[in-house]
Amino acid sequence: MPAKFTHEADFRQERDFGAKIGATFEFLGAHWRPLGKCLLYFVLPVSLLMGIGLGLVMNNMFDLMGAAQSNPKAVDPASMFGPSYFSGLGLAMLGGLLAFIMLMSTVYAYVRLLxxxxxxxxxTPAQVWLEIKARLGRIFAAFGVLVLVYMVAISLFAGLVALLDAMAFLLMLVVVPALFYLSVPITLYFPVLLLEDGGLLPALRRSFYLVQGKWWSTFGLLLVAGMIQGMLTIVFILPQYAVMFGKMLKVPVLGSDAMGMMAQCFYTSGILLTYPISLIALIFQYFNLVERKEGLGLRSLVNSLGSGPAPVAYNQAYRPDEEGEY
Structure with a gap:
C-alpha cells in the first residue's frame, strides 16, 4: 500500500469540511511515528519546562486549598503569591511560548519537507531541524509583529474607553466581535509564512485574502478540531485532580510537590502532543483555500501530463512479449 501524503499533489486539493477533518486524521495516521519522533526531540523538552513552572504555581494553590480545608480562618489567600508562585508563573509563560513556537515550527517544517x-x-529529525533553524528568526519576528498589533489594538481600545466613558459598554459590543472576527484569518498567518516563505506583512495580508468568503468554514474547522483535541486532553488533566485531592486529604505520596510537578508535566506534554490536530487541520484548510482561489494544484497536475513514463499496453488476446508454450 503506497504511503499517504508524501507528495505535493496529495495536499493541494479542494476539500469539503468532512474531507478536511478526514485528511487530518489520515495524515496523522500515516505519519504519527516520524512526526511523533520529531515532536519528542524538539517539543517535549520545552514542554517539561512549562510543566515545571505550572507545577510551582499549582502546588501553591493546592497547598492553600489543603490548608483551608483544615483551618479556613487561619489561611491568608495572599500567602499563595510568594516567590515560588511568581517564578513558576514566569517559567510557565516562557516555556509555553517556546513550546508553542517549537511545536508549530516542527509541524510546518515536516509538511514543508514533504x-x-x-x-x-x-x-528525519535532522532534516526537520535544518528547516526549523533556517526559519526560527522569522518565526520570532512574526510573533513580535502579532504582539505589536495586539498591543496597538489594546491601547486604542483603552484610549477610546477613557474618552467615551458613558458609551464604553457599546464600544465593547463593537470591538470584541471585531477582534474575534480578525482572529480567524490570523490563524492562517503562520501556514502562509512558513509554507510560502513570504515576508512578514505580505503573509499577514495574504492570510486575510485567503479567508475572504470562507470565514465560517475556517472558524468551524478550528472549532471542531479544537473540540476533538480538547476531548483527548481530558485524559491528561486527570492526574491534576488526583494531586489536588491528595493535598486536601493529606495523602503522603499523592499530595507531594514532586507528584504535583509530574502531573503538570504530563498535562503540558499531552496538550502539546495533541495540538498537531488543529495545526494539521489548518494546513489542509490553507491548501483548500489556495486551490479554490488560485488552482495551483490543478495547474501543476496539468503541467505534469506527458512528463511521466508511457503506460504499458496490456491485452489478453495480443501479448507480443509472450513466447508461448513449448
Missing part, C-alpha cells in the same frame, strides 16, 4: 521532497521517505 512538499519539496521527491522521495516517498518520511523526513
Amino acid at each position: 512538499l519539496n521532497s521527491e522521495a516517498a521517505a518520511a523526513p
